Amino acid sequence: MSQKPVKIKEKKAAERVGNFEEVVCGYSEEEALQESGRCLQCKDPACISGCPVGIDIKKFIFQISAKDYRGAYLTMREKNNFPSLCGRVCPAEYQCRKACVLTRKGSPFASEQAINIHFLERFIGDYGIVNKVGVRANKDADLSKYKVAVVGSGPAGLCCAGELARCGIKVDIFEGLHKSGGVLRYGIPPFRMPRDILDFEINYLQELGAKIFPNLIIGKIKSLQELFAGGYAAIFLGLGAGTPSFMGIKGENLCNVYSANEFLTRVNLMSAYKFPQAHTPVNIGKSVCVIGGGNTAMDSARVALRLQKINAIPLNTTILYRRTEVEMPARRPEIEHAREEGLQFKFLVKPEEFCADENGFVKKLRCLQCKLGEPDSSGRRRPIPIEGSDFEVNCDQAIIAIGLKANQILTRVTPELKTDKWGDLVVNPQTMETSVRGVFAGGDIVGGEGTVIEAMGMAKKASLAIIDYLKKK
Numbered sequence: 001m002s003q004k005p006v007k008i009k010e011k012k013a014a015e016r017v018g019n020f021e022e023v024v025c026g027y028s029e030e031e032a033l034q035e036s037g038r039c040l041q042c043k044d045p046a047c048i049s050g051c052p053v054g055i056d057i058k059k060f061i062f063q064i065s066a067k068d069y070r071g072a073y074l075t076m077r078e079k080n081n082f083p084s085l086c087g088r089v090c091p092a093e094y095q096c097r098k099a100c101v102l103t104r105k106g107s108p109f110a111s112e113q114a115i116n117i118h119f120l121e122r123f124i125g126d127y128g129i130v131n132k133v134g135v136r137a138n139k140d141a142d143l144s145k146y147k148v149a150v151v152g153s154g155p156a157g158l159c160c161a162g163e164l165a166r167c168g169i170k171v172d173i174f175e176g177l178h179k180s181g182g183v184l185r186y187g188i189p190p191f192r193m194p195r196d197i198l199d200f201e202i203n204y205l206q207e208l209g210a211k212i213f214p215n216l217i218i219g220k221i222k223s224l225q226e227l228f229a230g231g232y233a234a235i236f237l238g239l240g241a242g243t244p245s246f247m248g249i250k251g252e253n254l255c256n257v258y259s260a261n262e263f264l265t266r267v268n269l270m271s272a273y274k275f276p277q278a279h280t281p282v283n284i285g286k287s288v289c290v291i292g293g294g295n296t297a298m299d300s301a302r303v304a305l306r307l308q309k310i311n312a313i314p315l316n317t318t319i320l321y322r323r324t325e326v327e328m329p330a331r332r333p334e335i336e337h338a339r340e341e342g343l344q345f346k347f348l349v350k351p352e353e354f355c356a357d358e359n360g361f362v363k364k365l366r367c368l369q370c371k372l373g374e375p376d377s378s379g380r381r382r383p384i385p386i387e388g389s390d391f392e393v394n395c396d397q398a399i400i401a402i403g404l405k406a407n408q409i410l411t412r413v414t415p416e417l418k419t420d421k422w423g424d425l426v427v428n429p430q431t432m433e434t435s436v437r438g439v440f441a442g443g444d445i446v447g448g449e450g451t452v453i454e455a456m457g458m459a460k461k462a463s464l465a466i467i468d469y470l471k472k473k
Contacts, residue, residue, distance in 0.1 A: 005112060006035040008119050013340040018309045020190045020273060023337060024088070032123040036064040039115050042101055047117060050099030052457030055079045057096060057117055064120060073128040076121065077135045080456070081162035082155075082201045084129055085184065087122025088193055090453045091331050129200050137208055139168030146470045149174065149232040150210075151218045151410070154182020156443025157238030158205060159456040163463035165208040169470070172232075173210055176217040176409075179269060182240055183444075184452070186269040187261075189299050191306075219410030224417075224439060233473060234438045234466045237425065238459065239411075241404040241444035247291070251354025252400070255361040256283055260292070260300045260401035267303050273310060285397025286313055289365055291351055292401035293321040293328040298335065300399045301343050318344040318393070320351060322370050322383040346393070348372070350385050354398060365395040404449055424448055432462035433469075440466055 009025040010016075016023050027035065045058040056075055063072035076083045090096075093114075097103065100114035127133070146169050150161045153175040161171045179185055181198050206212065216222070227235055244259035246252055263282065266272040270280035284307040290300050297319060304317045319338070321328060324347045328335065339345070348370040355364040369389035372381035406423035418426040418435035425434055425441045432440045442458030444450055 003038070003113065005038065005114075005116055006031045006119075008116070010337075013337075013342070016191065017305055017315070017341045020306060022194050023191050026126060027119050027123040032064055032120060033067070035116055036061045036120055039065070040101060046099040046101060047096045047115070048099075050096040051079075052095065052451075052453045053079045053460055055096075055121075060124065061115070061117070061120060064124060069124060069127045070131075070133055072124045073133045074135065076124060077128070079460075080121075081159055081205075082456070083121050083125030084197050085125075085155075085193065085201055086453050086456070087118050087120075087125050088197070089184075089188060089451075090118050090121075091451055092116075092118035093332060095451075095453065126197075129197070135166070137166045137168065139166075141168070143467065143470055144168035144170070146170065146233040146473075147172065147231055148466060148470075149218075149227045149235045150238065151235065152176075152182060152238035152240055152443070152445075153180035153202075153212060154238055154240045154443060154455065155184060155452045156240075156445075156455040156459040157182065157236065158202065159459035160236045160238065160440075160442065160463045160466075161210045162205050162208065163460060164466065165205065165210045167467060168209075169467075171210040173212045174216045174218050174222075175212060175214045177269065178214050180212050180214060182238070186265045187296065187299070189264070189268055189303050191302070192299070217409060219413050224410075224414055224436065228438070233470055234440065236459070236462055236466065237410070237434070237439065237441040237445060238443045238455070239407045239409075239425075239441075239445040241449050242407040243405040244400070245403040245405055246400060247351060247402065249351060249353055251356060251362065254354050254356050255359075256285060256397045257354055257362050258397070258399045260290075260296045260399050261404065263300055263399050264296070264303065267307070273303075273307060282307070283397060284308055284311055284313065285395075286316060287394040288317040288397045288399065289320055289393060289395040290317065290399045290401055291320050292403075293319070293323065293330055294401065294403070295330050295334055296404075297321075297399075297401035298330045298338050300401050302334075302338050302341060304397075304399065305338075305341055305343060315342040316344075317342075318346055320346050320349045320365075320367070320393075322348065322350045323372065323380060324348060327380040348383065350383060352390070354395070355392070362395055362398055364392045365398065366390060366392050404444070406445055406448075422448060431465035431468075432458060433465060438469065 060072040060075040097114040102113040244261040266282040271278035272282035288304045353366040357363040368385040370383040373384045376382040440462040443455035
C-alpha cells in the first residue's frame with residue numbers, strides 16, 4: 001500500500017482569481033484508484049463514526065478500488081442524497097478524515113496521511129451524475145397517501161425532502177427566494193460549488209416527485225396552521241440562519257459596509273459579477289477589509305479578489321481577525337487557497353470604528369491590537385484589546401462576516417414554536433420534533449450555524465421520525 005496520499009489537482013492561482021470557475025479539479029479514475037488503494041479496510045472503521053450521516057465509507061472505498069463505481073454510488077446514496085455536493089464542501093478534516101486510523105492521535109484535524117475520503121466521495125458522486133446512475137425509490141403504499149411540507153430548500157430541507165420522496169411521500173418544498181438551494185446557492189461561490197452540480201441534484205429530487213414552490217415565505221404568505229389545513233400531515237422546518245450579525249461599532253451604517261450575507265447573495269444568487277449582463281450590481285473597493293475568520297469570511301474575501309481582478313483593480317483585500325490563524329474556524333484548504341490567490345491577513349485585530357469621507361462612504365477603519373488571554377466558552381483563547389494600540393487601515397469597502405443568527409420570520413408569528421435565547425428552535429433531540437405536534441426541524445435553525453453535512457444529519461434523523469409519525473397516524 002502506498003503511504004503517500006494522491007494530491008488533488010487545482011487550477012493555478014493566477015488563472016483562477018480572474019474568474020468564478022471551480023478551483024479544485026477532482027480525481028481522475030487513475031487517481032481515485034490509487035487513493036482508494038491506500039485504505040486499510042479496517043475491521044472496525046472509525047471513519048464512519050466521523051460522518052454525520054453515517055456513510056459506509058469502508059464499503060464505498062473498497063468498491064472504488066474494485067472499479068465497481070456504480071455500486072459505490074449506490075452505497076453512498078443509501079445515506080447521502082448529495083455526494084457531489086458534500087464531496088466539495090464537507091469539512092472532512094474535522095470529521096471522517098480526522099477519525100481515519102492514519103491520523104495521529106490527539107490531532108485537532110486530519111493529518112496529511114489520512115485517506116482523502118471527501119475527494120473519493122466527490123469522484124463517485126460525479127461519476128453518478130455523468131453516467132446517470134439512478135437510485136430507485138423505495139415507495140411504501142401506506143405512506144404514499146400522505147403529503148408533507150418542507151419549509152426551506154437549503155441542505156436540511158433538500159435532504160429531508162429526498163428521504164421522504166424516496167418512500168413515496170408527496171413532498172412540497174416552499175422556498176422564500178426565487179431559486180432553490182438555500183445557502184448552497186446564495187452563500188457558497190461557484191468556484192467552490194458549481195451551479196450545474198447543484199442544479200443536477202435539485203432536479204434529481206424533483207424527478208423523485210418533490211415539488212418546489214419558490215417566492216413563497218412561510219410565516220408571511222402562509223402560516224403553519226394554513227399548511228396543516230391544506231392537507232399536509234407533517235411539516236419540516238429547514239429555515240436556516242439567514243440573519244447577519246454585526247459588531248455594534250460606530251460607522252457600520254456607512255455606505256460600502258456590507259454584511260457578508262448581502263455581499264455573497266448579490267454575487268452568488270444574483271450574479272452580480274456578470275453585471276451588466278445580470279441586473280444586480282455590487283460595489284467593489286480598492287481596499288477591501290473582510291472582518292471574520294470563518295468559511296464565510298474566506299468566501300467573501302476570495303469573491304472580492306475576483307471582482308477586483310475582473311474590474312482591473314489591483315488585488316488588495318485583507319482579512320481582519322481578532323485571534324491568530326491557529327484559532328480560525330475556516331477550513332485549512334480555504335485559507336491556503338485564499339493566501340495563494342493574494343489575500344492578505346491581519347491577525348489579533350479588533351475593529352473599533354468605521355470612518356467616513358465627506359460623502360458618507362467608508363474610507364478608513366480604526367482598530368486595536370489584541371493579545372490572547374485564557375480560553376473562553378468556545379475553547380479558544382480569548383482576544384483581549386491592548387489599550388493605546390490604536391491604528392488605522394485604509395478601507396473603502398468592508399464586509400462583515402462574523403456569523404449568522406436564526407431566521408425568525410416564521411417563529412415571530414408562531415409563538416407556539418418554542419425557541420431558545422438565540423432564537424433557534426428547540427427540538428426533541430431524538431426525533432427533531434418541535435414544540436408543535438407534527439412539526440419537525442433541522443439545520444442551522446436548530447443549534448445555530450453548522451456545516452452542510454451536519455444539517456443533513458439532522459434532516460435524516462427528522463425524516464425517519466416523520467415517517468414513524470405518519471405510520472402511527
